[in-house]
Amino acid sequence: MRNEIGIEYRTFIERANRAAVSWSHSIRCLVRQSKKSFQNDRPRGRESGIIMSEIAKLQALEILDSRGNPTLSVTVTLANGVTATAKVPSGASTGKREAVELRDGDKSRYGGKGVLRAKGYVEGEIQSTVQGFDANDQKGLDKRLCDLDGTPNKGRLGANAILGVSLAVAHAAAKDHGLPLYATIVDKPANLLPTPGLNVLNGGKHADSNVDFQEFMISPVGLPSFSEALRASAETFHALQAVLHKRGYSAGVGDEGGFAPQLKSNEEPVELILEAIQKAGYKPGKDIVIMLDPAASEFFDEGNYIFAKSDKSKKAPAEMVALWKSWLKRYPEIWSIEDGVAEDDHAGWTQITKELGNQIQLVGDDNFVTNPALFCQGIKDGIANAILIKLNQIGTVTETLECIQMARDHGYGAVISHRSGETDDTSIADLAVAAGMGQIKTGSACRGERIAKYNRLLEIERELGSKARYAGAGIYDQWKKPVKA
Numbered sequence: 365m366r367n368e369i370g371i372e373y374r375t376f377i378e379r380a381n382r383a384a385v386s387w388s389h390s391i392r393c394l395v396r397q398s399k400k401s402f403q404n405d406r407p408r409g410r411e412s413g414i415i416m417s418e419i420a421k422l423q424a425l426e427i428l429d430s431r432g433n434p435t436l437s438v439t440v441t442l443a444n445g446v447t448a449t450a451k452v453p454s455g456a457s458t459g460k461r462e463a464v465e466l467r468d469g470d471k472s473r474y475g476g477k478g479v480l481r482a483k484g485y486v487e488g489e490i491q492s493t494v495q496g497f498d499a500n501d502q503k504g505l506d507k508r509l510c511d512l513d514g515t516p517n518k519g520r521l522g523a524n525a526i527l528g529v530s531l532a533v534a535h536a537a538a539k540d541h542g543l544p545l546y547a548t549i550v551d552k553p554a555n556l557l558p559t560p561g562l563n564v565l566n567g568g569k570h571a572d573s574n575v576d577f578q579e580f581m582i583s584p585v586g587l588p589s590f591s592e593a594l595r596a597s598a599e600t601f602h603a604l605q606a607v608l609h610k611r612g613y614s615a616g617v618g619d620e621g622g623f624a625p626q627l628k629s630n631e632e633p634v635e636l637i638l639e640a641i642q643k644a645g646y647k648p649g650k651d652i653v654i655m656l657d658p659a660a661s662e663f664f665d666e667g668n669y670i671f672a673k674s675d676k677s678k679k680a681p682a683e684m685v686a687l688w689k690s691w692l693k694r695y696p697e698i699w700s701i702e703d704g705v706a707e708d709d710h711a712g713w714t715q716i717t718k719e720l721g722n723q724i725q726l727v728g729d730d731n732f733v734t735n736p737a738l739f740c741q742g743i744k745d746g747i748a749n750a751i752l753i754k755l756n757q758i759g760t761v762t763e764t765l766e767c768i769q770m771a772r773d774h775g776y777g778a779v780i781s782h783r784s785g786e787t788d789d790t791s792i793a794d795l796a797v798a799a800g801m802g803q804i805k806t807g808s809a810c811r812g813e814r815i816a817k818y819n820r821l822l823e824i825e826r827e828l829g830s831k832a833r834y835a836g837a838g839i840y841d842q843w844k845k846p847v848k849a
């Protein structure tokens with residue numbers, strides 16, 4: 365009998381059934397053993413011909429994102445009838461090294477921003493390549509998608525087409541197992557709820573004001589749970605609204621739900637946020653800290669930082685780093701700066717990391733663009749101490765997870781991020797929990813497409829029950845915390 369265990373399962377069953385009744389007990393044991401080994405050896409890829417969860421169909425739809433621009437929704441149907449959909453985000457300030465978001469360029473539709481070509485690729489070339497592929501083999505699928513595209517920046521088929529398929533298949537595999545996405549996209553148990561960074565005040569390209577820096581965020585590091593942290597953030601957001609009203613500022617919100625008033629200087633947003641945190645009944649620098657994303661590439665020109673919106677000054681890279689140093693002295697509540705210098709300012713990045721990298725989190729976004737190769741180089745060069753993770757910057761689930769793993773392996777932080785053009789898709793909430801790196805930034809405490817992610821995190825917190833942990837201030841343990849004033 366032992367030699368027959370290796371033969372095809374069905375044949376074995378038939379033979380077993382023909383065996384004498386007196387053998388029934390040993391045969392039942394052998395069937396169990398054989399069935400187990402059959403499941404463990406479940407083949408991947410089309411060649412085997414016995415896959416239960418193979419990709420049967422891809423459908424794409426040109427939908428709108430939160431800014432009214434076209435984006436892609438991709439629905440995958442597996443052979444067993446399971447279907448899942450992913451909607452692709454889109455960025456406003458895009459790093460030069462990002463994967464290419466394929467737009468039609470046909471000015472007669474959506475000002476050239478249509479995504480019908482990307483839709484065509486999903487339903488044509490990509491579908492015929494991945495049909496029959498096992499949805500459980502995310503790595504294999506993503507490699508196949510990258511190989512099919514054949515360019516280093518996904519410029520042929522578009523990162524929007526590729527990410528739509530990659531993410532939809534990840535969802536389908538989770539559904540096929542009857543599990544949530546956060547429990548299936550990584551191999552280890554996931555129970556860490558991320559500390560959010562909420563973009564409550566905007567400047568730079570995101571606002572018509574005298575503020576050069578793009579994002580001013582609050583981060584509720586000192587609260588005991590995700591739900592309490594979110595409550596504190598929402599209360600602070602409303603307190604900020606009141607502070608703005610009191611001073612006669614507009615409380616209209618921008619793309620990410622942050623206020624975008626006509627403030628007078630780069631410092632004013634920090635002052636207003638500190639006032640709002642206190643007004644809401646929390647301690648700045650303890651319960652709630654400040655994160656900045658000045659998006660310095662946006663005001664870097666020919667080797668200098670041009671403060672065109674505030675005092676019209678011009679700063680060399682060393683002066684820019686000196687400015688951040690002085691800000692940290694003045695505002696010890698700032699615990700994190702993203703893109704404090706420009707993506708092309710290598711000397712500036714080296715200097716800022718050397719001088720401030722042991723005090724606060726320095727997040728690389730435009731310079732790393734969630735690209736494992738660029739990030740690897742940055743690690744070698746000793747640049748930054750954290751990376752911003754955006755699925756659509758690189759274009760597949762696998763490469764995104766690779767970047768996160770690389771951060772973990774090298775003691776870097778990783779902040780999972782939304783884009784300015786979002787939908788009701790909540791994949792990044794699951795990704796943030798699965799990643800286990802304890803950070804997410806997904807907009808302010810308003811606008812449905814941002815709140816959808818926070819609400820999903822509340823659901824995950826409930827699902828995890830007593831197993832749920834909140835990252836809180838623990839994420840900053842790896843750097844020396846700022847010296848409190």
Ligand SMILES: [Mg+2]
Pocket residue numbers: 657659702703729730752
């Ligand atoms: Mg950024």
